[in-house]
Structures are given as C-alpha cells and as structure tokens.
Amino acid sequence: NAGVTQTPKFQVLKTGQSMTLQCAQDMNHNSMYWYRQDPGMGLRLIYYSASEGTTDKGEVPNGYNVSRLNKREFSLRLESAAPSQTSVYFCASSEALDRVNQPQHFGDGTRLSIL
Amino acid sequence: AQKITQTQPGMFVQEKEAVTLDCTYDTSDQSYGLFWYKQPSSGEMIFLIYQGSYDEQNATEGRYSLNFQKARKSANLVISASQLGDSAMYFCAMRERNAGNMLTFGGGTRLMVKP
Numbered sequence: 001n002a003g004v005t006q007t008p009k010f011q012v013l014k015t016g017q018s019m020t021l022q023c024a025q026d027m028n029h030n031s032m033y034w035y036r037q038d039p040g041m042g043l044r045l046i047y048y049s050a051s052e053g054t055t056d057k058g059e060v061p062n063g064y065n066v067s068r069l070n071k072r073e074f075s076l077r078l079e080s081a082a083p084s085q086t087s088v089y090f091c092a093s094s095e096a097l098d099r100v101n102q103p104q105h106f107g108d109g110t111r112l113s114i115l
Numbered sequence: 116a117q118k119i120t121q122t123q124p125g126m127f128v129q130e131k132e133a134v135t136l137d138c139t140y141d142t143s144d145q146s147y148g149l150f151w152y153k154q155p156s157s158g159e160m161i162f163l164i165y166q167g168s169y170d171e172q173n174a175t176e177g178r179y180s181l182n183f184q185k186a187r188k189s190a191n192l193v194i195s196a197s198q199l200g201d202s203a204m205y206f207c208a209m210r211e212r213n214a215g216n217m218l219t220f221g222g223g224t225r226l227m228v229k230p
Contacts, residue, residue: 042119042208042220043218045218088158097215100147100148100167100168100212100216101148103150106152106160106161108157
C-alpha cells in the first residue's frame with residue numbers, strides 16, 4: 001500500500017542551489033498537488049496538476065516550477081533555493097479535481113532546510 | 116477573510132473521554148466539502164472524515180464523527196473514547212466548487228491525550 005511516495009525525506013541545501021522533489025502515486029489518480037507547511041501552520045498550495053499534461057499555480061507558486069511527467073509522477077523544482085523556502089513539502093493526489101467530495105491523499109512529506 | 120478557522124491552538128483531553136475540535140468556515144458556494152486530517156508527530160497527513168454540503172446526516176467513521184451545522188457554518192470533529200494515539204495536530208479543510216475544488220486548510224489544533 002504505497003499510496004503517495006515522496007523522495008527525499010530530508011534535504012539540506014545552500015542558498016542558491018537547485019533541487020527537485022519527486023512524487024509518485026500508485027492509486028491511478030488524475031490530480032496531483034504540491035503543498036508547503038510552515039511551522040505551526042496549515043498547508044498552502046504551491047502548484048497543482050488537474051490531469052496529465054496540465055499544471056496550474058496555487059496560492060504560493062513563486063520560486064517553484066513543476067512537471068507532470070506522466071499520470072503517476074509530479075515533481076517540484078526549486079531553481080535557486082532561498083532560506084524562505086525552508087519548509088515541509090507535501091505531495092498529494094486525488095481521483096479528480098472536478099468533484100468536491102474527493103479527499104486528497106498525502107505523502108509523508110519532505111523536510112527541506114535551506115541555509 | 117479566513118476561509119477556515121480553528122480557534123483552539125491546543126487542547127488536552129483525558130484518555131477514554133470524548134473531545135470536540137472546532138472548525139468554522141466561510142463560503143458563499145452552495146457546493147463544498149469539508150475534510151478533517153490528522154497529522155501525528157511523525158509528520159504524515161492522514162485523511163479522517165468527509166462531510167458534503169448537501170449531506171443531511173452527520174458523517175461518521177469509527178470513533179470520528181462530524182457535527183455539521185450548516186447554518187452556523189461549523190464542522191466540528193468529535194473523537195469519542197480518546198486514545199493516547201490520538202495525540203496529534205488536526206486540520207480542518209474545505210473544497211469549494213467555485214474555487215476550482217482546491218483544498219484550503221485551517222491553522223490546526225494540537226490535541227494532547229493525557230493517560
């Protein structure tokens with residue numbers, strides 16, 4: 001029962017470095033999402049992909065790019081990391097975007113620290 | 116304005132007792148869904164329960180139930196017979212059809228179960 005798998009689980013970067021967070025789901029879901037969670041706060045949407053081949057900005061997209069590689073995989077890239085991007089990043093997926101009753105299922109998160 | 120408000124930053128409950136976690140929401144949409152997620156100290160986000168805006172009955176899932184008061188725009192989570200493993204952060208979230216079915220989170224409530 002893998003569900004949503006994120007790699008890596010932890011990462012430390014220096015300011016200005018780039019990296020890609022990987023996410024894969026095995027539930028045959030159409031929609032995928034990237035969130036960030038800052039200390040003591042709820043999750044905020046960075047980018048989402050309603051279906052394979054589409055991506056759209058969420059609430060806090062600046063400094064990030066995404067790629068929906070195929071139906072299973074959705075990656076998040078930090079081109080030039082900044083300390084303000086220190087956070088826990090969650091990937092999620094749901095069956096579809098067009099119904100309010102679809103829960104999103106989350107990966108275990110990636111703890112990213114930028115020095 | 117905050118879409119989802121959780122007014123209890125932290126709560127204690129005695130083991131085996133019931134506890135209610137508050138959630139109020141703000142929407143003008145007729146079609147929306149309300150979700151509760153649990154985040155233990157290990158960090159993962161676990162989907163607990165869903166309530167649709169058109170559902171006439173309160174949702175229940177095992178020891179979790181949702182006290183849905185539509186006119187008051189509240190969707191409180193009730194956990195019966197608390198267990199030590201219930202100690203975690205709990206997040207209320209909403210999807211609105213007119214907002215593209217994006218999931219918006221509240222700030223969370225930290226629940227601590229005392230033995």
